[in-house]
Each structure stands twice: as structure tokens, then as C-alpha cells.
Amino acid sequence: MPCTPTGLPSSEDVPVCWADAQGSGTRLHHFWNVVVGAGRANEGLRADWQSHLEEVVEVMGFRYVRFHGLFHDDMFVYREDADGRVVPYFQYVDTLFDRLLDFGIRPFVEFGFMPSAIARCNATVFWWGANGTPPTDFGKWEQLVGATVRHWVARYGVEEVRSWYFEVWNEPNLAPFFQGTRSEYFELYSRTAAAVKRVDPLLRVGGPATSNFVPDDRFLGELEDVSQHAVVLTADDLAALDWQPVWLREFLAFAAAEKLAVDFVSVHPYPTDWALDEHGYTSRLTRDVDATAKDLATVKKIVSEGPYPDAEIHLTEWSSSASPRDYTHDHLQAATFVVKANLDSIGLVDSLAYWTFTDVFEESGAGQEPFHGGFGMLNQHGIPKPTYHAYRFLSALGDELLTSSDVGVLTRRSTDGGIVGLFHHYPPEVGQAPPSSFDTRHTAEATLATGQHRRMAIRIDGLPARAEFVLEVVDRQAGNALAEWSRRGEPLNLSREVAEAVDRVARSPRLICHRADGDGTLIVEFEAEPWSIMLLRPAEPGGADVQPVPGELDNV
Numbered sequence: 001m002p003c004t005p006t007g008l009p010s011s012e013d014v015p016v017c018w019a020d021a022q023g024s025g026t027r028l029h030h031f032w033n034v035v036v037g038a039g040r041a042n043e044g045l046r047a048d049w050q051s052h053l054e055e056v057v058e059v060m061g062f063r064y065v066r067f068h069g070l071f072h073d074d075m076f077v078y079r080e081d082a083d084g085r086v087v088p089y090f091q092y093v094d095t096l097f098d099r100l101l102d103f104g105i106r107p108f109v110e111f112g113f114m115p116s117a118i119a120r121c122n123a124t125v126f127w128w129g130a131n132g133t134p135p136t137d138f139g140k141w142e143q144l145v146g147a148t149v150r151h152w153v154a155r156y157g158v159e160e161v162r163s164w165y166f167e168v169w170n171e172p173n174l175a176p177f178f179q180g181t182r183s184e185y186f187e188l189y190s191r192t193a194a195a196v197k198r199v200d201p202l203l204r205v206g207g208p209a210t211s212n213f214v215p216d217d218r219f220l221g222e223l224e225d226v227s228q229h230a231v232v233l234t235a236d237d238l239a240a241l242d243w244q245p246v247w248l249r250e251f252l253a254f255a256a257a258e259k260l261a262v263d264f265v266s267v268h269p270y271p272t273d274w275a276l277d278e279h280g281y282t283s284r285l286t287r288d289v290d291a292t293a294k295d296l297a298t299v300k301k302i303v304s305e306g307p308y309p310d311a312e313i314h315l316t317e318w319s320s321s322a323s324p325r326d327y328t329h330d331h332l333q334a335a336t337f338v339v340k341a342n343l344d345s346i347g348l349v350d351s352l353a354y355w356t357f358t359d360v361f362e363e364s365g366a367g368q369e370p371f372h373g374g375f376g377m378l379n380q381h382g383i384p385k386p387t388y389h390a391y392r393f394l395s396a397l398g399d400e401l402l403t404s405s406d407v408g409v410l411t412r413r414s415t416d417g418g419i420v421g422l423f424h425h426y427p428p429e430v431g432q433a434p435p436s437s438f439d440t441r442h443t444a445e446a447t448l449a450t451g452q453h454r455r456m457a458i459r460i461d462g463l464p465a466r467a468e469f470v471l472e473v474v475d476r477q478a479g480n481a482l483a484e485w486s487r488r489g490e491p492l493n494l495s496r497e498v499a500e501a502v503d504r505v506a507r508s509p510r511l512i513c514h515r516a517d518g519d520g521t522l523i524v525e526f527e528a529e530p531w532s533i534m535l536l537r538p539a540e541p542g543g544a545d546v547q548p549v550p551g552e553l554d555n556v
Contacts, residue, residue, distance in 0.1 A: 017403060019410040021419050021462035021520075025400030028411055032342045032394045034351035035108050036062045037317055037375075039361035040069030040128065044096045050103075052358040052378045056388075057105045060395040065100060066108035066316055066353060068170055071115050071144065072130060078115035078144060086143035090151055101156070108165045108316065108353075110209070111145060111192055118144075125176035127365040134180040138191050145195040153199060162202050167266055167316060168192045171211040173219050173246045181222040182247060186254050193261050206264035208251040209316060212273055213295050215241035229275040232285055238273075239288040245269075245299055249306070256307035264312035264350070265303055269295035270322045271341075271433035284321075286432045292318070292341040296348035313348075317355040319375055320434050324364050327373040327437040328444045330482045332531045335386035335474065337434050339424045339533050342394055343409055346401065354391065370494055371482050373437070381499050383481050384506045386533075389474045393422050393535040407456060408534075419460055419469075421536035425528035427451025448476070451530030458536060463520040468539035471524060473510040475532035481506035513539070 036056065043049050044067065056062055071077055075092045100107055114131040116122050118140050123129035135141040152161050172178035172185040180188075185208065193205045210219075215238075216231035218224050235241055245267040255262045271291040275283050296315065303311055320326075320334045328334050338354070345352065359367055359376035367374050370381060377388040398411035398420050408423030429450050437444035476483060484505040485491075488498060514536075516522040524536065 016457045016459070017405045017408055017410055017421065017423065018459040019402035019419070019461075021402075021412065021417070021460055023402060023462070025402045025412050028346065028397065028399050028401040029350075030061075030395065030397070030399070031345075031349050031351050032354070033060050033062050033391065035064040035066055035314060035316060035353035036357045037353050037355035038065055038067040038357060039363060040072065040130075041067055041093070041096060042069060042072065042074045042128075043067075043360055043362065044099070045092065046360060048380070048382065049358060049360045050099055052360065052376075052382055053100075053105065054103050055382070056357045056377065056391070057103050060391050062105055062357070064106050064108040064165065064351075065357075066110055066167070068110060069113060069128070069130060070110060072113050072128070073116050074128065077148070078117050080117070086140050086147060088144060088147050088151070090148070093148075094155065097152070097156075106164055108167065108314075110167045110170055110316075112169045114141075115144070121179060124179055126363045128362055130177075132175075132177040132179055134178070134184045134188060138187060141188070142191045142195045145192050146198060149196055149199040149203065158200055162200065162204075164204070165264060165314065166192075166196050166203060166205045167209050167314075168205065168207040170209050171268065172208065173210045173224065175224065182219075182250070183222060186251070189251075189255070190258060190260055197261055204263040204312075205261055206266055206311065206314070207262075208247050209266045209268070210246035210248070211268050212270045212322065213243040213245050213267075213298075214273065215243045219246045226276045227278070232273055232275045233283055238285060239291075243287070243291070243295060243298070245295070245302070248299065248302055252302075252306045252308060262308045262311050264314050265299070265308070266314045266316045267299060268317040269299075269315050269352075270318060272321045272436065274322065284323075284436050284438070286321070286435050288432050289337070289340065289426065289430065290344065291433060292352075293344040293348065296345050296352070300348050312350045314351045314353070315349055316351075316353045318352050319355045321436045323373070323436060323438070324361060324367075324375050325373045325438060327371075327441045328434045328447070329373050329375055329387070330371040330379075330385055331434075331444045331448055332386045332474070332476060332480060333434040333444070333447050335390035336424050336426050336531045336533055338387055338390040339394065339422065340426045341433075343404065343422065343424075346404070346409075354387070369492055371485060379481070381494060381503070383499065383503045384479075385481055386474055386479065388506075389479050389509060390533060393472070393533060396420055396535060396537060397422055410458070410460065418538045419463070419536075420538070421458060423456060423458075423528070423534045423536070425451070425454050425456070425530055425532050427530045448531060453530065454528050456526055456528050458522070458524040460516070460522045461520065463516045463522055465516065465518050465520050467516040467520065467522065469514045469516075469522060469524075470537055470539050471512040471514060471526070472535040472537070473512065473532060474534075475510070475529040477510070479506060479509035
């Protein structure tokens, strides 16, 4: 935290963020909006899914989207000719990929799941029956991958496809997703990488796309040993355990020994652990609030010291929990966690992909109420949740970091010198990532009720005289769809009028005007509600974006 300049509170109880608008900054990579997740490829053929994607691309600038099910039977890709040769059909895939590129977003390709025709067993996971299994014939899988990539190069051009990423499978360490051994996944990677690189050696391929970090030996062997879960089930302090990515070291060693390409590494650092006891009952454990930054630092160290030190690092799934029925996803604290975790992780990765942008998502079947705890930033009606604002705020930051503190950052846009700050109040009373809330909203509501208001202060020197700024605030009263839906009685089936009214409130954070003094100094002091997130940005020319709020005057 920087020293408190004259004109700001000196009490340690008042967090201060201070910067000189003309001072030096460091490059700020927006790793949070490189990749965003979605459910499965077939959902991407739906008009509402496409509308939601188009919005988040326009508002947040996401560059890639990743989803499951590219080769699932409902995409109708896999076919063979009379001689048994693999001759895929790509109409559904072409329709989807054409739309992605039209929206200005590229595919972060996940190769999976297995077509039924070559799956060792069928319908192993999800409501839609994904085949999480090795192929009966690795040669035919290799033909399928090669034919698919060649088709994309022919359709879109090699320069375009070189800008894509190709990830091999999804969470192969978990039995429902891959009913095979670690060695079989390594063979799948080897075959897939070879097929991709034969098309063009400059195409980018990576893995192992494994699931949550673990602090025990459950994945030390070929298959998961659930008896090792006792380490977390009996731990007094989860934060004191040594959490490590699954299979990453072994994967890199295997690839190096086999001289395979690894252009990027991918793992999934959810801050949770769904550990099973000896009777098969699940304990949904939530790790400490700093778990994400710690995990990302661990991956960076492993990669930098390993055989592929120049490999990019893409964390291709992440959220406050790994369940699409966690009511916390609808609440304000999920957004606060997103802001805090991303700001704490600056400089550690190439991307951290939020799972997912929309509640049009059917791993457990479609959600059967408007706010059902789905992963999405937008619910099924396209209504923004607080996490939508978290990513909107993150994406609004400048590309130069001026200063950071434990409550936020001040940045500068190199294009026009505009100063943008992002702040949060994650209550210190909650030392973990937001606890998950299943079956009812009770835990989520109790978490939201935790914490005290906190006074914060911002000072920016070196601004143009009387420069105007707006502080956008999302809290329990403003920009909060769930609160408005609840106020209206939580209707199950929204009328058009109610949906529009909830959407209007959800898109309306509190806007507060501030103005620098005649010497170009802006001082902003405010009471931050627990779990609130706040964006400080230059006002639009002419002040058209906001009207002054009584009692919130400029500091002149």
C-alpha cells in the first residue's frame, strides 16, 4: 500500500489508493478477458446463447471461447465411409464457428468428447450424455482430429487457425470425464498433438486440462485413489496444506521424453475440493480466499522450471465453485471474489477463463428457475448477474498499472491517458472463497450478511484541472438482479414486463459524480458496503452518462 499523501486519512483503518496520473506505470495484461467458458458446442447453435455471447464480446472484449462437446454425437461430426475411413461432416461445427468469428471471438478448441462410434463406453457424464472415454481405436481418433484441423485451415485459412489454441480433452483425471488411465490420456495427447502438428507445425496445442488442485496423493497413480481424500477431510486448516496441480509435472516430463509439442499448459484452479469419504459422500470444501493467486503462482513456477519454460499458461476453467447449482453464483459475493482474485493474480498467467458467460448451460439439465445458481454472468433470460459487472469493470481497466493496494488498483489507458480504478470490499471476516450454497440460498444469504462497512479513500494527482469522474457502485441495492427478482416475489416464470424490469435494475449500478480540483487533484472518500465492487472512470464527454447524486459533491 502506498504512503498516504497529504489530504487523505492516515488511519490504517482507511485503505488508501494513491497515484500520480503522470507517473510511470507497468504494462497490465488483461488476462481475465482472453478466454471465457461455455457449456457445450451444441448450445452454441441456439439464438439466446449467441445473443449472450455477442453481448459479452462487445462489452468485455473476450477474445476466445472454450466449450465441451465438439465431437459429441449431437454435433453429427463423426462418420466413416464404406471402407472404414474417417470422413467427418462439419455442417453444425461450421455454423457455430462461422458465428463465433462473425462476433469477433475465436475458438479455444477443446478436443472432446468421444463419438459413440469409437467410444469404449457411452454416456458417462452430464445430462446430455458425454462419452468420457478413450477411443476403441486411437488411429481413428487421430484421423478425426487431423481431418477436422485440415477442414478449418481450408475454410478459414492457415493464418487464422494459427491464432487458435487446441486443448486435448477436459479434466481427464476425473473418472466421469475420462474412464481411462493416466497413461491412456498421455497417449491421447500424443496422438492429438501429432495430428495437429502434421497439418501445420505452427498450430498451438496443449494440456493436460486437469481439474482442481489437490494436497494429497489421490492422483499419484494411474487412477484416482479416493482413500487419499482423508488428507483434506481431516485437515484443521486447508490453507496450510500444499495444494498442487494434477498431473502437470508428470505430463511435462512425459511430453519432454517423447519430444512432443507443448505450446501451452492448462489446468483448472477452482478454489474448492469436492472430496469423497470412504462411503462415497461428498464434502464440499472451500479453500482460503487467496487460493487462486497461490495456485497460479505454483503453476508459473512449475512451468518456468520445467522442460517447456516458454509455454503459455492458460487456466481454462475457473469460478468461485465448480457446481452449476451453487446459489452463490447468483449473489454479489461471487463478483467480489472474481475482482479480488483477478487483481491478486496480476502477472501470473496468460489467461484465467471464467466458467461461464451464460446460464444457457445443460450439464445438469437446464436450470428450472430464473436464478438457480448457474455459472453464467448472464442468466437464461440474458439478465446480468453481479459477476457480469465484475468482468465489465475488469475489462474497463487501462493497460498500464499505476498502483495497487489490498482493496484495488489504479490504472492508465495508454491510448488517451484516462485513469481507471477498480476497488472491492471483500470482508476480512470471511477468510475463504465464498462458501458454496446448495439446495437453498441459506449459506449464500448468510455470507452476504457478513462484514462491516469500510471507509475507503482514493487520491489521484496530475489530472487536468476539474477533470470529471464517475464512481460506479455495485452492491446489494444497485446492479443486483437477484435482489430485484426477490423484491418482486421470486416469480418462477418471468413475464416480459418483469424480465425487463429486473434487467433494467441489473444494468443500473449507482453512479456518483466526482471532480478534480483546480490543481488537478481528485480525492474520493466513500463508505464501502461489504461485498461491493466499485469502478472509478473518466466521465463521458458532456457528463451525459450520469447525473450528480445529492451529497456526493466534487472536491473543490
